[in-house]
Amino acid sequence: MTRAVSPERKREYNRRYERKLPPEAKQKRRDAQAACKRKLRQHRSTARALAEPPQPANTLAATGILSPAFSWTPPVQDKTADGIHSQTHNFPQHAVASANDPGMRGLDLASGMLGTQVPLETEVVTWDDGHITILPTIMRDGQNVLIEDLRLTKKLAAVPASKPGSKFVTHLNGAITENELLLIEIRSSLAAGKCVIVHEAVRPGPLNLTMEYLEKRYGIHATMPVDIHDMELQAKHPAQPHVPGVMRDLILGINNQNEHRYVLDCPIAVGLPPELVPLDEGQMAWHRTIKDCPWPWPWPGIHLSTPCASVSQGGVLIPPCHDSKGQNAYFFPVIGIQLRTLLFPKIPHDGKVPFEATKFLCSPHDLDNYDAETVTVYPGDLLIQPPGQLHAEYNPNPVLAHGGHFFTYGTLYHTHSSRSLEVTPGNNSRAQECTDETLWRMAALIPWLPPDKLLGKCLHAKPLLALCSMVLKPRKYMGQSLVTTSRKKKQPIALRSSSYTRACAVVTKILQHLDICPQDLPAMLKDLTSFEDMGEVIDLSRCLSEFTHTV
Secondary structure: OOOOOOHHHHHHHHHHHHHOOOHHHHHHHHHHHHHHHHHHHHHHHHHOOOOOOOOOOOHHHHOOOOOOOOOOOOOOOOOOHHHHOOEEEOOOOOOOOOOOOOOOOOOEOOOOOEOOOEOOOOOEEEOOOOOEEEOOOOEEOOEEOOHHHHHHHHHHHOOOEOOOOOOOEEEEEOOOOOOHHHHHHHHHHHHOOOEEEEEOOOOOOOOOOOHHHHHHHHOOOOOOEEEEEEHHHHHHOOOOOEEEEEHHHHHHHHHOOOOOEEEEEEEOOOOOOHHHHHHOHHHHHHHHHOOOOOOOOOOOHHHOOOOEEEEEOOOEEEEEEOOOOOOEEEEEEEEOOEEEEEEEEOOOOOOOOOHHHHOOOOOOOOOOOEEEEEEEEOOOOEEEEOOOOEEEEEEOOOEEEEEEEEOOHHHHHHHHHHHHOOOOOOOOOHHHHHHHHHHHHHHHHHHHOOHHHHHHHOOEHHHHHHHHHHHHOHHHHOOOOOOOEOOOOOOEOOOOOHHHHHHHHHHHHHHHHHOOOHHHHHHHHHHOOOOOOOOOEOOOOOOOHHHHOOO
16 A cells, blocks of 8 residues: 655655755746646646536437446636646645545546655646646656656647547447447447447456455466566667566556556456457357368467456556557556547548558657547546557556457458558567458358348448458468468468368459459558448348358
8 A cells, every 4th residue: 555655754855855956946946836836726626526427428328228427527727828738747745536436536646656656756747638647757867767758648648638529439428238239339430440438337446456456356466477568678678678577576666666667468367348248250250160160270269359457557658559460459447547549640632541650650759640539548447449549558557457359340441451551571470370360260250140230230341342352362461470481482371271261262252242353452442541431231141142051
């Protein structure tokens, strides 16, 4: 448990710190502190208050399928002069509301960490939704070695907060109960390239992140070996940010003011909420084709939708990135709040989305070519992203979160676009090979889909043509591999299984039905410019009947 810093100790610390400063710097520091206290008084009246829940912003809430969820309105911000930008300041410690308790939520996420988890003089920033958080800070010889992370965090803090009615994010309010309309809403939003957040979808965890909770709830033991991402190392050597250790090292380091660290991808057995399991149509394709298309190798569950946990200390920034396997990604924190900034490429005059520009966003973090929104993900909220969604993550407090991936038929056009970004020389992983196998099985399953789906509930032109392209040209979406490379052509070789033959036969029949030559697919997909438009509904109820005949 975090210990509060006594006022006497803080005053003594300030006196020792100011003795090292010249008179001009000392006066400047005191002026800044006075200004910050004035700003803090403006926030204090709303820091512990709850706002009224918003009116239903979608058909699901309006029909009563989702009960009202907690949501809150940020305080009115000063829009004069610098008010339109994020506000950066220092301020003294005071009472902090808990992020995990819906009845005690507050905007101040910083002051409980000052002097304990981070140095007392750490700068804080006010985000667009009103939350006050620390900025990444590790002091070495009087200098913040995380200065670039600090600058990027300030940029992200100035990004507008996502609200109901957003053109980029679908907000669903309430606990998940009946799921038919919920699944339809999620599928249609993801297919249109929109993210989805379902507030209070799962039960949140305890108030504090402890080793005892990780062991009892998830079987993540203190001695579990992990690769720990270290932000200080990442600033110096971005390609080698890891330090070896065990999970206990990360948890004990929460109150270490000289580190900001996190661990990703700890396999766990807790995945999507049961009501949303039907979204994972890639897993469904495996289960329903394994008899007709046997898999001769060990079951590849670890590469499909096996959920993982991420554990983070406070003040951790993950710069803009995207998932390269072409799957939908879901995420929900159990302990702590995450501020996730979602980035959407602006469409130029010719109507084509500049996917290539996405590759270069990680440096120098120029957000001008992107529309952006920041989603505040509270404990128990569920955030789902379509394939290839560019995003940055900031964990202002220690965070435990679940996450995973899944395929759906409706988002296969985004899968195609996301995988196209990753066609660069490199080592193919087993996960890439299992991605191809999953797509082949999704194609092989199409003739056996329920009639309502064959009549158009999910098989629209754009995702269907994208699936055909990925089935017929698997090499096109794979990087070079030292193991699976042709000696003559120096090109990657996709593993072939019984599902590949069946998938090729199915997609070939579909293309014949549509009177499309396979060689024309790349040009057709390139000309499809609108993310929101899925294309016309394709009726496959008759053309695939030959595949369902039993001998």
